[in-house]
Amino acid sequence: MNFNATLIGQMITFAIFVWFCMKYIWPPLIAALEERNARISEGLAAAQRGQQDLEEAEIKVKESFNEAKAQAQEIINQAQKRANEIVDEAKDAAREEAEKTKAAASVEIDQQITAAREQLRKEVSSIALAGAEQILKREVDAKAHAAVLDELVAQL
Amino acid sequence: MAGSYANSGEYIKHHLTNLTFGQKADGSWGIAHGADEIAEMGFWSINLDSMAFSIGLGVLFLWAFHRAAKKASSDAPTGWQNFVEMMIQFIDESVRGSYSGKSALVAPLGLTIFVWIFLLNLMDLIAVDLVPWIGGLMGLSYLKIVPTTDPNITFGLSLGVFVLVIYYSIKMKGPGGFFAELAFHPFPKYMLPVNLILEGVTLIAKPVSLALRLFGNMYAGEMIFILIALMYGGGIALGIFGGFLQLGWAIFHILVITLQAFIFMTLTIVYLDMASQTDH
Numbered sequence: 001m002n003f004n005a006t007l008i009g010q011m012i013t014f015a016i017f018v019w020f021c022m023k024y025i026w027p028p029l030i031a032a033l034e035e036r037n038a039r040i041s042e043g044l045a046a047a048q049r050g051q052q053d054l055e056e057a058e059i060k061v062k063e064s065f066n067e068a069k070a071q072a073q074e075i076i077n078q079a080q081k082r083a084n085e086i087v088d089e090a091k092d093a094a095r096e097e098a099e100k101t102k103a104a105a106s107v108e109i110d111q112q113i114t115a116a117r118e119q120l121r122k123e124v125s126s127i128a129l130a131g132a133e134q135i136l137k138r139e140v141d142a143k144a145h146a147a148v149l150d151e152l153v154a155q156l
Numbered sequence: 157m158a159g160s161y162a163n164s165g166e167y168i169k170h171h172l173t174n175l176t177f178g179q180k181a182d183g184s185w186g187i188a189h190g191a192d193e194i195a196e197m198g199f200w201s202i203n204l205d206s207m208a209f210s211i212g213l214g215v216l217f218l219w220a221f222h223r224a225a226k227k228a229s230s231d232a233p234t235g236w237q238n239f240v241e242m243m244i245q246f247i248d249e250s251v252r253g254s255y256s257g258k259s260a261l262v263a264p265l266g267l268t269i270f271v272w273i274f275l276l277n278l279m280d281l282i283a284v285d286l287v288p289w290i291g292g293l294m295g296l297s298y299l300k301i302v303p304t305t306d307p308n309i310t311f312g313l314s315l316g317v318f319v320l321v322i323y324y325s326i327k328m329k330g331p332g333g334f335f336a337e338l339a340f341h342p343f344p345k346y347m348l349p350v351n352l353i354l355e356g357v358t359l360i361a362k363p364v365s366l367a368l369r370l371f372g373n374m375y376a377g378e379m380i381f382i383l384i385a386l387m388y389g390g391g392i393a394l395g396i397f398g399g400f401l402q403l404g405w406a407i408f409h410i411l412v413i414t415l416q417a418f419i420f421m422t423l424t425i426v427y428l429d430m431a432s433q434t435d436h
Contacts, residue, residue, distance in 0.1 A: 002194055003308060004178070006203040010210060010312025011319075017214045018261075018268045018316075025218065025225045026264035029244045032228035039230050 125153045164386050171284060171382050172375075174203035174306055175291070175298045189297050205291075205299050206306040213275040213303075221271070243271065247421070254425040257328075257432045262425060265320070269313070270421040276304045277374055277413030281406055284381045304374040304416075307367065314367035317424045321362060324431040333434070362427050366420060373416050377409055 129149065169191070176188040178201020187204070188194040194201070224240035233241050247270060251263045279302045291299025303309040325334045338355040339348050384405060387398030 002176075003311070004176070004197070004199050004201045004203065006174075006206050006306065006308035007312045007315070009202060009207050010309050011316050013207075013211055013214060014268075014313055014316040017218060017272065018265050020218050021221070021268045022261055022264035025221045026244070026267060027260075028225045028228040029221075029241065030248065030263070032230050033241060033244060033248075035230035 121153050125149055128152070167386065168379070168382050170298065171288060172300065172305070172378070173298045174300050175205040175296055176201050177204050178202065187297065203300075203306055203308060205296075205301070206303045206309050209279060209301055210276060210303040210309055213279070214272050217268075217271045217275055221267075243267065250422060251425055254422060255429045255432075257429070259428075259432070261320075262428055265428075266421045266425055269317075269424055270417050273304065273313070273370065273420050274414060274417035276302065276309070277416060279303070280305075280374060280377055280381070280409060280413060284378070284385045302374060302378055304370055305378045307371045310367040310371040310374075311363070313370075313420070314363040317366060317427065318363035321359075321427050321431045324428055328432040328434055362423075366423055366427075370416050370420055373412060377405075377412060380405055381409075 173191060173194070176194045176197060177186070178188065178194075178197030179185050180188070180193060181196045188197060188201070220236070221240055221243075224237050227237060228241075244267065247267045248263055251266050255262050282301055287301040288299050291297075300306065322334075325337070329337060338359065339345075339351050341351055341355055343351055381402065384398050384402045387401070388395045390398075
C-alpha cells in the first residue's frame with residue numbers, strides 16, 4: 001500500500017462532489033418528492049371526502065325518496081278517502097232524492113186515489129141516482145135532494 | 157491472456173499497479189515504470205488512473221443526477237427521473253432510520269457516497285484485461301480501472317468522513333464536550349490516560365475500518381478476477397472452467413459491490429449520528 005497525493009486529491013474531490021450534491025442535486029429532488037407526497041395525501045384525502053360525500057348524498061337520496069314515497073302514499077290515502085266521501089255523499093244524495101221522489105209519487109198517488117174515489121163516488125151517486133130515477137120513474141129533484149145525495153156520497 | 161507477461165506473478169503485479177505520476181529519482185517528472193520507481197516517488201506522486209476514473213465516475217454521477225434534479229417536479233416521474241427518485245427515497249429512508257438529528261449535509265453525503273462508491277466498485281465487473289490492454293494501446297504502462305482497489309481512494313473517502321465526524325463532534329458538543337467524551341468516558345476521571353487511549357483507538361478505528369473494509373473487499377475481488385483470468389492461459393478445459401468461474405464470481409460480485417457501497421454509506425451515517433448525539 002503506497003500512500004501518495006492521490007489521498008489528498010480524493011479528499012478534495014470528495015468534498016467538492018458532496019458540496020455539489022448538497023447544493024444542486026438533493027434539495028430540488030427531495031423538495032419534489034415531498035411536494036408529491038403532499039399532493040398524493042391531499043388527493044387521497046379528497047377522494048375520501050368525495051366518498052364520504054357520496055355516502056351522505058346516497059343517504060339523503062334514500063331519505064328524500066322515502067319521504068316522497070310517504071307523501072305520495074298520504075296523498076293517495078287522502079284521495080281515496082275523499083273519493084269514498086264523495087261516493088258516500090253521492091249515495092246519500094241519491095237516496096234522499098229517491099226518497100223525495102218516492103214521497104212525492106206517493107202523495108200524487110194518494111191524490112189520484114182520492115180523486116179517483118171522488119170520481120167513482122160521483123159516478124156511483126149519479127148511477128144510483130139514475131137508477132133511483134128509473135125506479136121511481138120520475139124525476140127526482142136534484143136540487144131538493146142534494147143534501148141527501150151529498151150525505152150518500154160522503155158515506156161512500 | 158497472460159502470454160505477454162514473463163510469469164503469472166508479473167501478470168498479477170501488473171494488473172494491480174497504478175499508473176503513477178510523480179518526480180523520479182533523477183529529478184524529472186513523469187510516469188513511473190514499475191514498483192521501484194513508484195516507491196521512489198514517495199508521497200508527492202499521484203495515481204492518475206485512480207484519480208481519473210474516480211473523478212470521471214463522480215462527474216458522471218453528478219451529471220446524471222443533476223439532470224434529474226433540474227427536471228424534478230411533483231408530477232408523475234418517468235424513466236431516469238423515476239430511478240433517481242427511488243435512490244433519493246432509499247437514501248432518505250436510510251438516513252431517517254439511522255441519523256437522529258437534522259442536517260442538510262448527511263443525506264446528500266450518503267447519496268454521494270453510495271452512488272459514487274457503487275460506480276467505482278462497478279468498474280470491477282469490466283473484464284480485468286480489457287482496460288490494461290486499452291491502456292497499453294494508448295502507451296500507458298499501467299492502468300488499473302477499479303479506483304476502490306487503491307487504498308488512497310478508500311482512505312480519501314474515509315478521511316473525508318472522519319473530518320466530518322470530528323467537525324460534528326465539536327459543533328454539537330463543543331471542544332470541551334468532545335474532549336470529555338474522549339477522556340472521561342468508559343472509566344472514571346482518574347483513569348484519564350486509559351480513557352484517552354481507548355476512546356482514541358475507537359475514534360481512529362472508524363476511518364481505518366471504513367477504508368480497509370472497502371479496500372479489502374474490492375482488492376480481494378479484483379485479485380480473484382485476475383486469478384480466474386489466469387486460467388484462460390491454461391488450455392481449453394481450464395479456460396471454459398474459468399469462464400464459468402468468472403461468471404459466477406461476477407454475479408456474486410454484483411452483490412458485493414452494492415453491499416460495500418451500502419455499508420460505507422450506512423456506517424458514515426451512523427458515525428455522524430454518534431458524533432452529533434449530545435447526551436451519552
